Amino acid sequence: xxxxxVDSETVAALRSVCGDAYVMTDRPGMEPFSHDYTExxxxxPEVVVRPRTTAEVQAVxxxxxxxxxxxxxxxxxxxxxxxxxxxxxxxxxxxxxxxAILEIDTENMMGVLEPGxxxxxxQEAVEAQGLFYPPDPASKGSCTMGGNVAECAGGPRAAxxxxxxxxxxxxxxxxxxxxLVRTGSQCLKDVTGYNLTQLFVGSExxxxxxxxxxxxxxxxxxxxxxLLIAFATMEQALATVVEIFRRGYQPSACEFMExxxxxxxxxxxxxxxxxxxxxAQLLIEVDGFDLDLVENTLLAIGELAMENExxxxxxxxxxxxxxxxxxxxxxxxxxxxxISIYKEExxxxxxxxxxxxxxxxxxxxxxxxxTAICYGHAGDGNIHINILKMDMTDHDWNERLPGGITxxxxxxxxxxxxxxxxxxIGYTQRPYLPIALSSDELxxxxxxxxxxxxxxxLNPDKIFI
Amino acid sequence: xxxxxVDSETVAALRSVCGDAYVMTDRPGMEPFSHDYTExxxxxPEVVVRPRTTAEVQAVxxxxxxxxxxxxxxxxxxxxxxxxxxxxxxxxxxxxxxxAILEIDTENMMGVLEPGxxxxxxQEAVEAQGLFYPPDPASKGSCTMGGNVAECAGGPRAAxxxxxxxxxxxxxxxxxxxxLVRTGSQCLKDVTGYNLTQLFVGSExxxxxxxxxxxxxxxxxxxxxxLLIAFATMEQALATVVEIFRRGYQPSACEFMExxxxxxxxxxxxxxxxxxxxxAQLLIEVDGFDLDLVENTLLAIGELAMENExxxxxxxxxxxxxxxxxxxxxxxxxxxxxISIYKEExxxxxxxxxxxxxxxxxxxxxxxxxTAICYGHAGDGNIHINILKMDMTDHDWNERLPGGITxxxxxxxxxxxxxxxxxxIGYTQRPYLPIALSSDELxxxxxxxxxxxxxxxLNPDKIFI
Numbered sequence: 001x002x003x004x005x006v007d008s009e010t011v012a013a014l015r016s017v018c019g020d021a022y023v024m025t026d027r028p029g030m031e032p033f034s035h036d037y038t039e040x041x042x043x044x045p046e047v048v049v050r051p052r053t054t055a056e057v058q059a060v061x062x063x064x065x066x067x068x069x070x071x072x073x074x075x076x077x078x079x080x081x082x083x084x085x086x087x088x089x090x091x092x093x094x095x096x097x098x099x100a101i102l103e104i105d106t107e108n109m110m111g112v113l114e115p116g117x118x119x120x121x122x123q124e125a126v127e128a129q130g131l132f133y134p135p136d137p138a139s140k141g142s143c144t145m146g147g148n149v150a151e152c153a154g155g156p157r158a159a160x161x162x163x164x165x166x167x168x169x170x171x172x173x174x175x176x177x178x179x180l181v182r183t184g185s186q187c188l189k190d191v192t193g194y195n196l197t198q199l200f201v202g203s204e205x206x207x208x209x210x211x212x213x214x215x216x217x218x219x220x221x222x223x224x225x226x227l228l229i230a231f232a233t234m235e236q237a238l239a240t241v242v243e244i245f246r247r248g249y250q251p252s253a254c255e256f257m258e259x260x261x262x263x264x265x266x267x268x269x270x271x272x273x274x275x276x277x278x279x280a281q282l283l284i285e286v287d288g289f290d291l292d293l294v295e296n297t298l299l300a301i302g303e304l305a306m307e308n309e310x311x312x313x314x315x316x317x318x319x320x321x322x323x324x325x326x327x328x329x330x331x332x333x334x335x336x337x338x339i340s341i342y343k344e345e346x347x348x349x350x351x352x353x354x355x356x357x358x359x360x361x362x363x364x365x366x367x368x369x370x371t372a373i374c375y376g377h378a379g380d381g382n383i384h385i386n387i388l389k390m391d392m393t394d395h396d397w398n399e400r401l402p403g404g405i406t407x408x409x410x411x412x413x414x415x416x417x418x419x420x421x422x423x424x425i426g427y428t429q430r431p432y433l434p435i436a437l438s439s440d441e442l443x444x445x446x447x448x449x450x451x452x453x454x455x456x457x458l459n460p461d462k463i464f465i
Numbered sequence: 466x467x468x469x470x471v472d473s474e475t476v477a478a479l480r481s482v483c484g485d486a487y488v489m490t491d492r493p494g495m496e497p498f499s500h501d502y503t504e505x506x507x508x509x510p511e512v513v514v515r516p517r518t519t520a521e522v523q524a525v526x527x528x529x530x531x532x533x534x535x536x537x538x539x540x541x542x543x544x545x546x547x548x549x550x551x552x553x554x555x556x557x558x559x560x561x562x563x564x565a566i567l568e569i570d571t572e573n574m575m576g577v578l579e580p581g582x583x584x585x586x587x588q589e590a591v592e593a594q595g596l597f598y599p600p601d602p603a604s605k606g607s608c609t610m611g612g613n614v615a616e617c618a619g620g621p622r623a624a625x626x627x628x629x630x631x632x633x634x635x636x637x638x639x640x641x642x643x644x645l646v647r648t649g650s651q652c653l654k655d656v657t658g659y660n661l662t663q664l665f666v667g668s669e670x671x672x673x674x675x676x677x678x679x680x681x682x683x684x685x686x687x688x689x690x691x692l693l694i695a696f697a698t699m700e701q702a703l704a705t706v707v708e709i710f711r712r713g714y715q716p717s718a719c720e721f722m723e724x725x726x727x728x729x730x731x732x733x734x735x736x737x738x739x740x741x742x743x744x745a746q747l748l749i750e751v752d753g754f755d756l757d758l759v760e761n762t763l764l765a766i767g768e769l770a771m772e773n774e775x776x777x778x779x780x781x782x783x784x785x786x787x788x789x790x791x792x793x794x795x796x797x798x799x800x801x802x803x804i805s806i807y808k809e810e811x812x813x814x815x816x817x818x819x820x821x822x823x824x825x826x827x828x829x830x831x832x833x834x835x836t837a838i839c840y841g842h843a844g845d846g847n848i849h850i851n852i853l854k855m856d857m858t859d860h861d862w863n864e865r866l867p868g869g870i871t872x873x874x875x876x877x878x879x880x881x882x883x884x885x886x887x888x889x890i891g892y893t894q895r896p897y898l899p900i901a902l903s904s905d906e907l908x909x910x911x912x913x914x915x916x917x918x919x920x921x922x923l924n925p926d927k928i929f930i
Contacts, residue, residue: 105815105817106711107707107711107816107817108815108816108817108818108881109710109711110815151656152654152656152660154654158653158654162631162653163653163654165660165663166627166631175905175909179905179908179909180905181903181905181906181909182903182906183906185813185881185882185883186814186815186881186882187813187814187815187845187846187847187881187882187883187886188623188627188628188813188845188846189617189619189623189628189813189842189845189846189847189883189886189887190813190883190885190886191616191617191667191669191885191886191887191888191889191890192883192884192885192890192898192901192902193890193898193901193902193906193907193910193928194664194667194668194672194910194913194914194928195617195630195663195664195666195667195668196906196909196910198630198660198663198664199659199660199663199664199913201660202656202659202660203659203660204656207659218713219710219711219712219713220713221713242572245574245684246571246572246574246684247684248683248684248685248686248754249754289713289714290758290761292757293755293758296755348650348652348653348654348655349651349652350570350573350575350651350652351572351573352570352572352573353573377654380652380653380654381652381653381654382652382654416573416650416651416652417650417651417652418650418652418654418655418657419657420655420656420657421652421654421655421656422654422656423656424656425656425657425658433657433658436657436658437657437658438646438647440640440644440645440646441646441647441648441658441661442658443644444640444644444646444661444917445658445659445661447916447917448659448664448913448916448917450916451912451913451915451916452909452912452913463658463659
């Protein structure tokens with residue numbers, strides 16, 4: 001449907017809802033809201049609004065609905081698939097001012113918060129009370145809990161603790177027409193009507209605007225230890241990963257870095273690790289409530305790695321050593337992307353197929369004349385494949401990239417995997433969605449979108465083309 | 466919309482789809498499909514079909530869709546809210562012949578199966594391979610995995626392992642018009658389009674017919690021990706429950722029985738337990754991969770119970786002793802229901818509010834002149850409230866019951882809880898749904914139903930009135 005422009009009368013109405021200071025139409029003011037972490041894409045909205053309350057969000061949505069103006073919700077702007085980009089202009093609805101932690105309940109072990117709370121701020125607040133919110137996306141220092149809900153953010157700890165959806169009890173959601181619905185409850189078990197909570201989690205801001213979040217929490221495990229294990233081959237590293245879980249060990253993280261990834265990361269950090277020239281490294285963390293069990297599990301995993309011919313097992317029992325190893329792992333993303341213009345893919349496959357995926361990516365990139373560096377969350381099969389432009393011409397890059405990505409995703413799907421594990425489809429991954437979903441499956445999703453957003457105003461043209 | 470009757474030509478068409486032997490219209494043949502475990506409700510379908518394959522289910526659905534005939538899917542028929550009752554006649558679609566386990570993958574730790582597989586059969590099959598499928602509804606010996614998916618079944622182990630939804634990776638679903646969609650993948654992380662899997666889980670057979678299920682599995686924990694703890698007061702018992710979780714212990718079951726429940730159960734079983742006259746008993750199970758940790762956790766929970774003035778802590782380390790205790794717990798449901806005509810409610814509240822709920826139920830039943838016996842899953846706040854007719858007249862029962870139930874559910878919702886934790890809304894709980902959900906929330910659910918089942922043919926008039 002045709003969208004209407006944001007006219008001065010609409011801006012005035014938005015100002016009366018949110019206050020003059022929180023409605024911007026000047027280009028410098030809107031600049032920070034015109035891009036996220038997705039490549040170098042820039043789209044300016046026509047107006048930025050920064051509501052403070054659910055009632056203000058409802059008023060903004062009602063106003064947009066009445067005037068056929070598209071609305072793009074935005075959290076921390078750290079998305080990697082362009083979900084927060086206002087590609088049709090319209091209203092950019094930033095939740096950054098809705099950033100209060102409303103309740104931390106140590107008896108029921110749950111928390112209630114507004115969606116603009118930074119993930120790390122929430123984690124530290126609950127940890128101060130002896131509690132634990134496990135999901136830890138790489139951008140936790142700047143992403144918001146609302147954005148995490150929208151994208152169903154993951155991170156290393158998903159291997160043991162699951163992803164954002166596993167920690168969300170309930171949501172307040174403002175629908176595209178301004179209605180407020182409360183989904184879920186404060187209970188683990190709940191079959192009181194459809195599971196709307198899990199429909200909204202991961203819906204990338206296309207079905208409603210989340211204005212309040214209730215999360216599950218657990219008691220903070222007091223012990224945590226880390227291993228870095230170097231392997232001469234990927235096959236050995238990834239066979240070790242499969243066997244760790246098969247034996248019933250539940251590491252709180254089981255990360256994978258291929259040689260090129262760790263080498264650029266240690267170069268950037270000026271750090272050293274043993275056998276940085278090994279083809280593959282695993283960074284494994286074990287946490288728990290019993291120090292002996294944590295140590296014994298770490299030991300058993302180390303022995304298992306040696307059975308799989310690990311070149312070196314480095315134990316980090318002290319927080320300082322652990323931080324160094326994690327700093328290297330966390331540096332991979334930025335270090336790899338600093339090399340060149342890039343396109344990051346976020347594939348996920350069953351654990352046992354990671355090695356097939358990795359060797360397949362090597363063959364595909366070679367065949368298509370492109371370069372890729374991989375690292376990611378081996379414990380849950382989620383591998384980030386960074387395709388680098390390097391010294392290719394723009395023409396070659398634009399020619400070869402889509403074919404390479406398509407071939408990689410076709411391999412992923414053939415292995416029982418999916419084209420996005422934690423970054424979402426957003427704007428940039430839309431062309432590839434039909435590789436993973438049939439037209440009937442896409443139609444069912446579109447039917448839900450049309451039922452809940454009949455005018456197609458909320459984050460339009462995301463997920464689906 | 467007006468439903469059309471099943472005429473002889475339709476029956477002939479169904480016979481040509483499923484085979485003569487698997488289409489029944491005679492009353493004795495249809496009798497087993499005319500009721501489930503919900504009170505004494507009986508509704509006969511016009512025809513029973515028992516397809517063997519997804520393609521047959523698709524053909525049945527297409528046929529029903531073209532002829533405006535309602536279809537009610539049915540698993541094991543053990544539902545407690547009437548979800549499988551063909552209240553409008555039409556076609557009863559039984560999945561009992563779709564009962565093959567297709568794959569158990571010990572490396573990726575997942576299983577693929579048809580929906581008619583009995584839950585316990587699946588559990589035993591995966592355990593034979595050293596794997597574990599935790600959800601264990603009380604009816605596991607006769608309920609089906611398809612029914613478990615439809616109702617998002619729970620059970621005691623949810624306290625540690627979550628409910629059915631937490632173990633479902635992917636579904637094949639036949640839509641009301643016969644389209645087949647595959648939701649999810651074989652991966653823990655997946656944000657490739659909307660989370661249709663979790664929309665279908667718990668949708669009580671109103672949005673689609675599940676014809677294939679992919680579940681997560683984990684390594685079977687080899688150690689398991691059990692405690693029965695008697696308390697003089699509910700307050701002491703339930704304070705112990707809150708503290709168990711607060712301290713980070715993760716019992717694999719934490720069950721609650723009030724005095725009347727355990728007394729009828731031991732009478733039925735001819736069993737004995739210490740202090741059967743105590744007001745409340747907790748049955749606690751701890752499992753794990755490390756025997757020392759299991760034993761130490763059990764010990765610590767026992768000590769914690771003594772701090773909370775437990776009357777007696779009985780340890781069951783041997784499987785035989787454990788079975789006796791679990792037999793008593795499992796007998797509660799049947800024993801309580803054998804006393805009298807009954808109505809069972811399936812409330813769930815945050816753990817710390819269970820005691821307020823229990824005392825509230827006592828006050829409400831007294832005020833309304835009714836009798837209730839309670840037991841359930843204290844670890845996740847899910848309490849089964851069995852209201853008994855006893856020697857009340859039919860008139861008094863019909864007069865007093867709705868008011869009593871309404872008062873109980875209003876209390877539940879005021880405590881942040883929900884009116885069904887694991888039994889679903891189905892047919893019998895529909896009148897109470899507006900206590901838990903606003904009209905906007907119901908409307909959003911109805912919009913989804915209308916989008917996916919525009920003719921309203923699939924399990925009509927369930928969940929919503």
